Amino acid sequence: MKNPKIPEATVMRLSTYSRYLNQALKRGITTISSGEIAKGVGVSAAQVRKDLAYFGEFGTRGVGYNVRELNQQILKILGLTSPWVTVLVGAGNLGRALATYRGFFERGFHIRAVFDKDPARVGQKLDGVEIYPVERLEEVTRQLGASIGIICVPADQAQQVADALVAAGIRGILNFAPQHLMVPEYVELRNVDLSVNIEMLSFSLAWRRGLAQKEPGTDSRAGSLAR
Amino acid sequence: MKNPKIPEATVMRLSTYSRYLNQALKRGITTISSGEIAKGVGVSAAQVRKDLAYFGEFGTRGVGYNVRELNQQILKILGLTSPWVTVLVGAGNLGRALATYRGFFERGFHIRAVFDKDPARVGQKLDGVEIYPVERLEEVTRQLGASIGIICVPADQAQQVADALVAAGIRGILNFAPQHLMVPEYVELRNVDLSVNIEMLSFSLAWRRGLAQKEPGTDSRAGSLAR
């Protein structure tokens, strides 16, 4: 296993393993098996071991894993051993909530500036972080040396914000706007689409209940998913 | 293609197609090809056609798809032709932002009640939606006949909230707490983990830069992912 491609799903799970290990640590647990981790996060034990195996051998056969040590290793893998300087654009309801989201700060994502185009919001502070006018995005972002940008603006403004972030030297973008963005290949992009998630729930419910509506007189299979 | 299992990824993409079609409609476009949709949402044309093929034949060979008609079909598939009565638990920063999130309302997820255990928040209104004490969760949720519950409470309270929602007759849960929840199999559960998303970004950046830290004197592969 020299230089394998790592599945996205593996990275995703590593993140959840890490948080579970944090909880375990707080409960004073020092040693843990793949089966216990698996139960805690809702995957199979083999999956846990396979995921870890991409990166090395962290356990002891017949024993399990040292909780603190394994967590350290995972944090290293995920690049979470030192903080990421982060900026956020769009101080609407969602933007303000994310700017002060403890889950980000605790994991090392430090939001050091927020930008908005509404003058009424500029100058306010969010947990001590200043809201700047969006005109100063490039200047302030550069000066902070930020690596990560979070986009929380309406869809029709998301692309130009992305362009500005790229121009400001950002290396990764977390996009909450429901919009497909174009960025240079050297910039990492991840989309979080809140509506997509709830719509997947809706799909499952419609499918389960057999409620999916049937168009009368159509032979379409769209409505006949019931079961 | 009689009664196939639908990949989650397909459902996810259908949701994005639908939003893209909405945009196209607004721009006055009436006919569209799989290739154009593909470009708009960032997938391959074959993928678009394959996704749609799970549910029927919606296009015309040599021509393409009627935008309005295709969107209607997708909305039907996703179960979005009538609103979902929804409740939300946890009126912290994130909870309040989601309670007023337009993206949910526009797509038919109508949040009709918010619950919180903090008496200081109870009685406030969020865009006209009342915040109730969490003690009234079951009563109010039942009375509304809500189908979907959104959890925005801290991880250590998420399970008991989930239990309460299930007891109140909810059929689907969207969970924003970073916590693995146990629910009966007849309840649909989807987890949205904001930290996981940004940590995946961090992983990619660390990996690209070759910055992943090397533990000196260790043959661990954890640090040598570069490239």
Next chain:
DNA sequence: GACTGTGAAGCCATTCACAGCT
């Protein structure tokens, strides 16, 4: 006896490539 690490098998999703319509 218990638990990890891992090749092999199995399964699932995506891409390919072309037949079928308009």
Next chain:
DNA sequence: AGCTGTGAATGGCTTCACAGTC
């Protein structure tokens, strides 16, 4: 000529099952 619908091929992830270690 242009574009959809789809079987076949490909590629990738997960599960299995067991050898290896404590």
